[in-house]
Structures are given as structure tokens and as C-alpha cells.
Amino acid sequence: MKFFVDTAEIDAIAELNDLGMVDGVTTNPSLIKKSGRDIIEVTKEICNLVDGPVSAEVTATDAETMIAEGRKLVEIAENIAVKVPLTWDGLKACKTLTDDGHMVNVTLCFSANQALLAAKAGATFISPFIGRLDDINLDGMELIEDIRTIYDNYGFETQILAASIRTVNHVLDSARIGADVITAPPAVIKSMVNHPLTDKGLDAFLADIKAAEIKIL
Numbered sequence: 001m002k003f004f005v006d007t008a009e010i011d012a013i014a015e016l017n018d019l020g021m022v023d024g025v026t027t028n029p030s031l032i033k034k035s036g037r038d039i040i041e042v043t044k045e046i047c048n049l050v051d052g053p054v055s056a057e058v059t060a061t062d063a064e065t066m067i068a069e070g071r072k073l074v075e076i077a078e079n080i081a082v083k084v085p086l087t088w089d090g091l092k093a094c095k096t097l098t099d100d101g102h103m104v105n106v107t108l109c110f111s112a113n114q115a116l117l118a119a120k121a122g123a124t125f126i127s128p129f130i131g132r133l134d135d136i137n138l139d140g141m142e143l144i145e146d147i148r149t150i151y152d153n154y155g156f157e158t159q160i161l162a163a164s165i166r167t168v169n170h171v172l173d174s175a176r177i178g179a180d181v182i183t184a185p186p187a188v189i190k191s192m193v194n195h196p197l198t199d200k201g202l203d204a205f206l207a208d209i210k211a212a213e214i215k216i217l
């Protein structure tokens, strides 16, 4: 499973990238706003840092302007994936941009039928939002499961990019189901390392190291 980092914060991306944990990056207008940076500038910096796909989202809602924005975004770097919303116009933009040979990430997916349409329109990635479904007491993981089944039934090559990940359990469940990619905030990825028994075990080993004055260097 590939790990994308869901942020526009350069330092956080660099830290994870140095550990080989970054297969790509996703941004959205809210993350760009949070970074306080110009979208073109910060996206270029991310693309220089990371080899894998970097999603940059269009701002328009009509297909024609989305396509024009997408064509400008892909000039930033070869690894740009143009992110378009899952609307009828977004699907039109997806079809045109993928026909042009560009990667497209169709975002704001909340139903399996939407995911089916995105695959038919040639999307490179579909981004079902787990956390936002959970927020309204629906089951985000069930959506990932449904899309996996449908894409496998018909051999669609669109990659399932599990998004709006809020917890380590979202990551684990996405891996169990077989999502192709997860995108998660740096804090969620880093917290996957935590386990109370690791801390407890290390404390015991450290106590014995001290008691027995064990030294290596």
C-alpha cells in the first residue's frame, strides 16, 4: 500500500520523505490556505522534494476552466496529479485531462456510484472521504469496501486513494480492505509507531541496562 501525505507543510513532508515513507502528497484548498503559501510556489517545492504523484486541486467549478487550470498545474512538474471534484463538470475535466495523458485525482467521493463514474471517466485516483462520512454517522470503511469490490469485479485500473483519514484504525482497515493508497496527515502516520507495550518493554530494558551497567559504546 502506498502512503501519501495529506499536507502542504514542507518540513513535515521532508521528515517523512527522508524515512522513505512518502509515495506521494495530496493537497486541497484548505491545506494550501493553512500553509499560508502561494499554491504554485508551494506545489513546486513539494514536487521537487517528492518523486511520486502530488495532487493539486483546481479552483473552478466549470469543466472548461477546470481543464485550463489543470493544464497550468501540470506545467509545475511531471508528477502533478490534477485534483477535480466529483461533479459532472469534474468528470468532464477528468476525461479530457486523462486523455491528454495527465494524472487526475477525483476528490470529494462519498458514494460507490460516484466512484464508478470516476473510473469510467478514466480517473487515475478516486478519493473516497472516510472521516467525513464517519462524521455524519455513516460508515466510511464500508464505502472503501464497496469501491474495492466494484473495481475488482470489472478490472478498473483507477487507484483507490482512501482519504479524510483521521485515525490509525482508518489506515489499518484501508490496508485490510486493499485500498491502493492512503493519504493521511503527518501526525496520523507518525502515531502508527505508538504502542503502550513497546513503551513498557523499553522502560524495563532501560532499567536493566542501568542496573547491569550494560555499555556498547
Ligand code: E4P
Pocket (backbone or CB within 6 Å): 006, 026, 027, 028, 107, 127, 129, 131, 132, 163, 164, 165, 183
Ligand atoms: C485529501 O485528498 C483530502 O482532501 C483530505 O484527506 C480531506 O481530509 P479532511 O476530511 O480531514 O479534511
